[in-house]
Amino acid sequence: MFKANTIIIPAGIVVLLFIAFLAYTGHQLAESSTRDVAVARETGVPIVLGLQDMRAGVMRIVTSSSEQALLQHLTVNDHAGHAHTDARSKESELVNSGQQIYAAGLGILSRQFLATQQNVPPDTLARRRADMANLATVYSSLLASARELSLATASGNIEALLEAKEVFEESETATLMAIERTLNAELSITESMLADSAASTIALGQGIDYAAALIMLAVALLTLAVARLHALESRARLRAERNSDELSREIEFRKQAETQLVAAQKLSGMGTLLGGIAHSINNHLVPILSLSQLLGKSLPPDSADRRDAEMITDSARSARKTLGDVLAFARGTQDQPTSDRCEAIAALRHLLQIASKAMPSAIAFNIRFEVETAWVGLTSTELENLALNLLSNARDALAGQPGRIDLIAQRVDGAQAKAESPIIDLPAPCYFRLEISDTGSGIAPEVLPRLFDPFFTTKEVGQGTGLGLAVSYGIAHRAGGTIAVRSEPGKGSCFAVLLPVVDTEAGFEDPS
């Protein structure tokens, strides 16, 4: 930016001086001979008009490239992509105007040539020809570097962008210096012509016009440069904003992934620990269970001692059951791939044969199968246990009161599954969804985060181990799925089990 400013100021001064100069020489022109004036008018009018066009074009550039206008245009559009496109179209608009003006300037210069062939000294003519050729060359390399700059900006490669910008600025400077040199040469000739009273006024006038055209060219180029730099800046700012948005999103995603990873590791660690403890206790239970059985059988029936022995046996069996649940939960926490398969609908139908009979009559139990078959990565026992656990919880939530329990089995696609459970990673394309909802007491919001914790229970002491949901979650997790909960105290709860649909046991894709 600063480079443009350091050139604009001296160029501005030149323009001001020249306008003053023009005013003075215009006065001089008026005093020329009638024939001269006629010729001047013939050749001068299109030039003047051309210059007026140029002036208007430059003003257009100057006003439309103002920072305010561009920024306004950008901020109005919220969507970054949209604003980006607008910045680009603004820029190409400016570039096109600049190019048009430059072309007009060159056009005027060549017309100038045709008009002044007879009246201009040959060495001046030769020099002007050389100037024009030089200006044309310099300008085309400027255009080339401008193109490179556009490409580099679009590529998003910072190094390429900086390099291209440097090349472009060098090219700009070269063009401006070429114009300045030409302008200086013309001004010195004009000065000497003014000093020489015998000089042709037409030649003088045309010389002035030539210089004016050159100045206009310089101004056009400068405003073009400023406009381009403005556009580049805005684009760079937009890109930075977009990158920072992307960066924030990336950071957010990584944070979430890390949290999930830590949670998974904790869970896995807990699973290993629980597995180790369970193994050890299972060993200790062998003498307790087996020897108490032996003892009991050797004691007189109905004796207190025999009852004591049987109590020990029962207690050992309960311990075995609890450890079994703990191990089931521990299994669920390990991310080992499983080759288990079962057809979910068949398993559910099997469960419901018994489960529907066990439902209290006060509860309206509605079953809806929206699919005929769905293969999932569990054993049928695991799926039945999971469904049974959720159904029992639903029944308990109604606490004997009249109400409703719905069981719905359906298929959903990956997007729907993700919508229901956004935090958990659900990459499969298709999920089996088992919904069990009730119109019971609901779950308090502060309880929800702890719902799947092992040994967490809202039931009375002795009523539940607090392992049911933990085990269910573990089962779902092991199959690559999850359980989503929605609940409103007083209204009811809805548990949705999401399990990836897998290949059938036979090894081919489920056709439905």
Add this chain to the structure above:
Amino acid sequence: MSTILIVDDDAAVRYTLQRVLAAHDFTAHPTANGKEALAYLKDHAVGLIITDIIMPEVEGIELIHTLRAAYPDLPILAISGGGRLDAREHLKMAEAFGASQTLRKPFDNDELIAAIRQFLPGTTPPANKGD
């Protein structure tokens, strides 16, 4: 009467198995690891082996593998209480390696005896003891 060979590194489990087997008129010989078991097998005929899966020195699974190779007709009953993998996974592995039957620890005595009788049917349950 065939001898049942017990292989388990836990003394309480060895004792319990012996007691339960004796109560059902089986003869059992306890060993603490695979090395001892293989040494015993060199010189003694055995009708069935009950082995734990996780043990030091010669690991249970490895033992089963070796036994299968050396004594192809010998029935092997594998038992497990879980561990790093859980009991289910261990037992699946045991089956894959050649165990004839698997059982989870702790077991009901009836379960154990029923499993053994599959391989040693010759032993009839004593009439005067309630089962």
